[in-house]
Amino acid sequence: MDIQFDKDHLWHPYTSMNNPLPCYGVVSAKGVQLELENGLQVIDGMSSWWSVLHGYNHPRLNQAIKDQVDKVSHVMFGGLTHEPAIELGKKLVSLSPKGLDKVFLADSGSVAVEVALKMAIQYWQGRQQPQKTKILTVLNGYHGDTFGAMAVCDPENGMHSMFEGSLNKQIFAPAPITPYNQPLCQQDIDNITQAFNEHHNELAAMIIEPVVQGAGGMRIYSPEYLTLIRQLCDKHNVLLILDEIATGFGRTGKLFGADHAGICPDIMCVGKTLTGGYMTLAATLSTSEVASGISDSPAGVFMHGPTFMGNPLACSVANASLELIMEGHWQNQVAAIESQLKLGLAPAAEFDAVAEVRVLGSIGVLEMVKPVDMASLQKRFIELGVWVRPFGKLIYIMPPYCINEAELNTLIDALITVARES
Template sequence: MSTLRDLDRQHVWHPYGPMPGRTDPLVVTDARGVRLTLADGRELVDGMSSWWAAVHGYRHPALDAALHADAVSHVMFGGLTHHPAVELATTLVEITPAPLQHVFLADSGSISIEVAVKMCLQYQRAHGRPGRTRMMTWRGGYHGDTFAAMSVCDPDGGMHSLWQGFLPQQVFADAPPAAYDGPHDTAFDEHLAAVAEQHAGELAGIVVEPVVQGAGGMRFHSPRHLRALREIADRHDLVLVFDEIATGFGRTGELFAADHAGVAPDVMCVGKALTGGYLTMAAALCTTAVAAAVSDERGGGGLMHGPTFMGNPLASRVALASVRELLRRDWRGEVEAIGEVLTAGLAPARELPGVRDVRVLGAIGVVELDHDVDVPAAQAAAERHGVWLRPFRNLIYTMPPFVSAPEDVARIAEAVVAAATDG
């Protein structure tokens, strides 16, 4: 009889890899708290929050209750509505920057970016500028794997160079200086202004990951650049989009990364931690000005997007439970505590040969190498320390669940250092 792993290898295509895969995945049989139980009986502390989504850990009572409560499983969102979706949208409006008043519920983070780009294009069309069809962004970014999202990812260092020639040609500024704070880099802000000025007649909007660039390189930049982008967008009447899919809901030390800069975008995309990792859901929030333009007959008369599972009641219920659970707890204290343990625990990596940088922000810890990671060796080292990590390119990083105990965070940090040593 074929084993589960044999069947997986024959039939299951895993992300970012060939079919069949080059390595066999670990088989998970249970997940509780911050631990993954494997088929061979081992337990691994999850240092990744399941791609940054499971901020409450696994089998959280409040989120379990949201799924098991007597509720409608699914109804189409066209022409119908329901309490979970309305409550969720209202809650998101309450906790995000004030100008954001309207919520489009999407299937995933990538789809929320697609929706945001459509909003930008329709906004310009409504204002009599149909020739403004390009997006401005900066290098080093990652926004997802669907086609509009791929087009605003880094065109050279990203994962989507295969599609050059097919993707829309967007406008790319240089990557922001890799520092969270420090002296104000007016030269970079001037560079952003110059790029926008040069292409203003063809730009519909600007989209960036605020403060932290995620899968494009786990780089941190100063919030000051977000204020510069806000001024640039206002000057040229561009729609400013913040991709908070990875940074939202407290990961950087503020509830949203935009809060570090004290500015509000015209569109904000959220996802990942929105449902605590339980179900797939994201959202694109926008201002009344954007919603009015998209809804104007000149702009299209409405947003031409309607996912089959948009506003799914179960996903809406668990998202609402996740957000409420986050706000109920001292999430800021949890994130600060994780950051302190990671700062201390990752410090020894600075002395390792081949390490270019070690950095921590909020509940994010990164060891950057000067060469690509030997991923199997790095993962094996982490597993020997009882931790699950997934390095990529030249990065070994962690984003622990917010509920991780100090001793678990310390173990994660030791595993990152070990992975850097072996990888």
């Protein structure tokens, strides 16, 4: 493997070309194990950026792609359709919070967010309120790297602050601070209520990551906050968009983050885990009312259409992944992971270098007192037999559901070791 060519010519995510972070070559993967080019086996604690649900090289997911490639690998979705897309639509409508019954199949999570924002704005054009064009969100959020998505990411502490001058100005409320299992504090109530009271006439929608703010800080907050914003959206005639790209399909211990609060959004984005981590695919779901408003807009149609929308290969493997979800084993798997993470990571709370330990579902987080050195920690984790990619002050894991107790203990021990050494 020509790692030097990779270093000299291939741009990796969030990496300088002048002084790139080290890259480790992967030659194969199975279950939760990655085999590196030097022969080392490491346990993947990241699920390839939270996307691999059932493990690598899963026989049923492999077979789904093999079967489909002999039929049709791709066909345009404009004016044509196919069985994998239809079946995927049925599964998504069946699994999602009741009321979401229209499905737009997109390319990636960022595109799904772009689609959701455009849906919200175009909906109000169809309801004769074209002044409603602004999006309300909260600080510490992350929704993707494209321009519309960047505009609703944290404008100051987020990774996209350097583009602020080129982004549409949206409206930000303070991030919720109430912990997951506590009653909603008055400060959270007052902050978000004030934002709605001041801006509702111009608001098309509010967008938020339910229960867990991911790349903006792995912050876990009270489901009562979701209940409140659903009520405020209804009161003030504002659409609610839930970004379930990181939280969907069981990651938080519920099938969707919305399920922690028992609410249904007007629009919902899913991605990452949709294909079990095999291919890029996302979806934006909406209610019939949203779809009707868009259809009543001056354009008469929704103005978005990716070339690879509804790709048959991606839809086929997504169907196989969702079939595994529908069999229900994920519930016991995630519950077991959560219990083991809570027990195993608890000692880190006593370390001077650790500010807080957080666990929800299959997500385990050590927030450090100071920012970490990503390159040196990645190297140390490799030495400990695991793949973990920290960022900022956060060292966290989000393993595939199929991880066994011994493999998870190896990940936990590695986190404890690194935290103790910090």
